[in-house]
Amino acid sequence: MKxxxxxxxxxxxxxQAFGAILRANGWFTVILCLPGPQLDALRSTxxxxxxPCDITDSAALLEAAQVIREHRPSIDLVVYNAGITHIGPFTHQTLPxxxxxxxxxxxxxxxxxKEFGPDVRRSKGTHxxxxxxxxxxxxxxxxxxxxxKHALEGFFKSLRSEERQHGVSCLIAAPSFIATNTDAGTPKNSGIARPGSASDQVDAMTPAQAAETLxxxxxxxxxxxxxxxxxxxxNWINRLSPGLYQRLMERAILAQASQKPGGQTTPHGL
Known part of the structure; x- marks a missing residue:
């Protein structure tokens, strides 16, 4: 059984790219995402x-988990890939x-x-x-x-210490720029956007390249x-000199922002 x-x-x-690589290497993939044509297109794969599942909806997540358990004998890997970004100065950002x-x-x-943790323990699998x-x-x-993302890393690094004794791995991947949603743009009147759609990307990878490394x-x-x-x-520069990294980041990000109308940047794939 796969x-x-x-x-x-x-x-x-x-x-999508990572799912394709997993399937090519003998895995069965379960895709959780908001309803839409992209999800529908995967049904025949x-x-x-x-x-379809909004992972911020506890009832929807529980229902999805029940469907998965009905169809699959084990859950061996959970990939926490869903994400959004917000673009713009903090002073312009709403708390909601x-x-x-x-x-x-x-x-x-x-x-x-929380939902799939017991399943991953039983399979001695991976987060x-x-x-x-x-x-x-x-x-x-x-x-x-x-x-x-800082909170996400802190959570999974800490969970790693708790789950290691149960044979469970907790891995953290840190992509840089991935050109994934280059036609998405930033929604009007909102700084919320999909990652990977920015025009200020540096040395961006394709999703396939990133998935291979992952x-x-x-x-x-x-x-x-x-x-x-x-x-x-x-990673290397920040460990060596956090101050140097911050100056380089500010030069790259804030300098580009100052050259754009209104001093705003568009989303990127970090």
Whole structure:
């Protein structure tokens, strides 16, 4: 019987690409995402169960979990990939928008870990959190996003210590720029957007390239998986000199923002 992987936000660029790699290597994938044509298109994909689910809705998540358990004998991997970002200065940000980013990026992942944690223990499987360079480094004009990803990393690093004795792995991946939603844009009158749609990306990868690196890290059971040259350099520079990293980040992000009308940037894939 093929092992089962659950991927939240599985209709996005990275989610789709990673799901394809898993299936090519003998996995059965369960895709959790909001209803829509992208999810419907996956229903005919072999070795795939596509379930509409808002992971911030506890009742919907419980119903999805019951469907998964009815169809699959085990849950071996949970990939916490769903996420949104917020673009713009903190002073222009509403608290409801800030909370919304945390609801999806952090609390949605925590709710999934709570629901599927016993299943992963039984299979001695793996939690794989998709964080970001913004999960271990500062990122101007994305305060809510960076805050949520820092929280995500803190949660799964701590969970790792609790679950290791049960044979469970907790891995954290940190992609840099992935061009996944380049036609999405920022919704009018709102800083909430899908990651991966920014025009200020640096050395952006394709979803397929990022998914290949992610799969190699999964196979090697690496606790931390930097994805992309920017992620690797950011990790090295930030560890060596946090002040230097912050200055370089500000030069790259704030300088570009000052050149745009209104001093605003658009979403990116960190």
């Amino acid at each position: 092992p089962t992987a659950i991927i939240s936000g599985g209709t996005g660029g990275l989610g 072999p070795d795939t169960l596509a379930i 928008d800030h909370r919304k980013v945390f609801e999806v990026n952090y609390f949605g992942a925590v709710a999934m870990a 794989l959190a998709i964080s970001s360079v913004a999960g271990f480094c500062p990122l101007a004009l994305r305060t809510a996003y960076a805050g949520s 799969y190699r890290g999964l196979k090697r059971r690496r606790d931390f998986i930097p994805i992309g040259r920017v992620a690797r350099l950011s």
